[in-house]
Amino acid sequence: MSDEVSRNAFDDPGTLRAWQRARRRSITATTLWILSLPGFFVLETITWESLTGGSLPVYIMVLPILISAVGVGVSDSRRVQLKEMRRILAVYPWQDHPPLKNATPADINYLKLPDPDDRAKYISVVVRRYGLTGKHWRSALSNARTRGFMFAGDPRFAAVVALRGVDELGMARPTHVLAPARGARPDGVSEPAWLRARAAGISGESAFSEEELRQLESEGK
Template sequence: MPPVHLTTAWDDPATRRAWTKLLIGAALGQILWPAAWLGLLAGYVALSITWTLWLFFVPLAYTFYRAFLQCAYWQGAFRARRLLRQYPWQVYETPESGVGNLPGVRDGCAWLKFPNPEAPDQRVTMVMHSHVRSLWWGGRLGRRARAERKAQVREIWFAGDPRFAAVIAVPAPRHLYVIHQRPSYDPGIPADSQGAGPRALELARRAGVRVPAPDAAGS
C-alpha cells in the first residue's frame, strides 16, 4: 500500500531507506569511478605501448565522465530529500508519458504529465532533462518499450508539485528520480510562479525550489 495517508513522504520508513540507498550509491560512485579511471590510466602508463591507447581510450573516457558526473548524483540525492520532507506521496495510474514526440521536448527525453494541483483538469508536462538515473525510466516510458517494461511504470508515486519539481518512483518506493521544470533549479532562467498560489509557492520554496520572491509573485 502506498503511504498516501502520511503528511510527507519522508514520514514513511521505506522512503527513508530508499533515499539512503540513493545516497550510498552516490558515495560509492564518488570512490569507485575515480579509482577505476586512475587504475586504467596506471595500466596504460605501465604498458607504455602506443597501440594500447585504443584499448584504453573508451574505458578511460567513460570512467572519467562518470567521475566528473558524480556531483550531479549528490545534488540529485539532496534535492530529493528536501522534496520528500515537504510533500506527501500521491499515486497515479498510467499517467500520460512518452519519449520525445511532444512540442518543446527534445528527442530522446522522457516526459510525463501530471494534474495541476490548483486546476486538476489541466495537465502539466514534466521532462527528464538530466540523463542521470533517467535511462531506466526512458526505457519504460517510450512507445517502443516492451509490455513487461511498461508494466513496471504503470503505477507512479509522486511527491512534489508538477509546476516546479517532484520526486517520482515506482512502488516500494524504488528508482527515485528528481524531475523538474528548468527554472526550478537553473539560476540562468528567471524563476516562474507557474500561476501557483502563495501556499504552493511557500511550500516549493521550503523544498529548495527557485520561485519568485513573494512581492514579485503577487505583482
C-alpha cells in the same frame, strides 16, 4: 513505499531507505571513478612497458583522465540531484497517479502531473535520473505510464517521481519553467503552494536577498 499516505514523503520508512540506498550508490560510484584513475595509470604503464620497453608518454593518459572525469561528473550530479530530492521529499507527501492514457513512444521521457491549484489542469514534465539510461530507464518510464506511479512535489517547479516496480527515484521538471521575479509569487500559484515550494527550495528564487542583489548591481556584477 507504504500504501498509507504520510504527512510528507520522508515520513515513509520505505522512501527514506530508497533515498539512502541511492545516495550510497552515488557516493560509491564517485569513489570508484576517482580510484579508477590510478588504476588506469598502472594498467597502461605495465602494458606500454611490456610492449615497447619504454616509459609511458603523458599523452597516452589523456583518454583515461577524460573518462574518469566524465564518470565523476555524472555520479556527482546524481548526488546533487538527490540532495534536491531530499528537500522536496521532506516537504511534500506522496500522491498516487493513475495510468496515463494515450501514451506514445515519442514522449516516453515525459509525464503529466496535476496542477496543485487546479486538479483539472495538467503540467507536462520531463523525468531525468542521472546514471540510469537506455532500455532500463525507458522500460521503467513505460511501466509508470501504463500502470501508474507516485510523485511528490509541485510539477510547476519540480517533483520527485517513484516508479512502481522499479526501486528508483527520478527528478521531474516542467517543460515550461516559471520565472518568479525576485521573490514575487508567479501568476496562478496560490500562496500556500508558493510557501511550500519556497520551503522545498524549488521556487526558482535567487539565492541572494534584495539588499544583496542591489549591492551586486551597484558593483556592476
